[in-house]
Amino acid sequence: MDTSELLKKVRKIEIKTRGLSNHIFSGEYHTAFKGRGMNFSEVREYQFGDDVRAIDWNVTARFHHPFIKVFEEERELTVMLLVDVSESAAFGTVKQRKKDLITELCAVLAFSAINNNDKVGVIFFSEGVEKYIPPKKGKSHILLIIRELLSLEPKKNGTNIRDTLRFFNNAAKKRSIVFLVSDFLAAPHYQEALTIAARKHDMVGVHVYDRHDKELPPAGLIRMQDAETKQLRWVDASDRKVQEFYTRQFQEHARYCREAFIKSGAELLSIRTDEDYVKALQAFFSKRI
Structure with a gap:
């Protein structure tokens, strides 16, 4: 993506998400998170x-x-976005890729935060931490974050939520509102790190997924590639046992994710790529009021 194309995309995301944060989420965000300190x-x-x-x-x-x-x-809050940029986020089959939804969600949250005079920081992660942007205020800072959301290419394969949370726990000196945005299609074992983070911070998980993360369409014999390991294999997508195994794998990851957040005392919001994320965020903010 060349510079002019990137700037056009940044501007497009800014216009859409800043409008949403100004007219829809500014009041809900402030009410949902005020008085946390x-x-x-x-x-x-x-x-x-x-x-x-x-x-x-x-x-x-x-x-x-x-x-x-x-x-x-405490009027001034710190918002941290922990953003999964692993290769599996590039998947999308219906309305948009998971990465596109993640970008818009993070932009809306970031603009809502600066409208409330809060600082915003980001940790981009895959198998490890890809980039850390310390919390700051201001429109130019948010535009920098959007540029990175659009253009950052992961250097590593896989997804490691546990080590990302450990990095954040060591880096964060002040209580923060934390949005952990991921498809959570990763090996488990992040329960302990999540619990430690939730004791000090206001933790919110945002589970972004595509319909076909969960359901394999009966497309016959197809060649599939694991987005993160790059492994290729032929699969009979019309075979009932294959479809059940595919669904079961998704359900196991989703169940571990739900249980991890419940046990840690954190909150979890799930949004599908073909769903209206505006309604999902509004419902979530309203629930916290």
């Missing part, structure tokens, strides 16, 4: 009806009169 503001004298649990006993002892700690909502 509280900063100490001051102490003042205790008044009737105040929560006794907020009493500052050190100040109270010093002045022989009850004082309480006053906290204010």
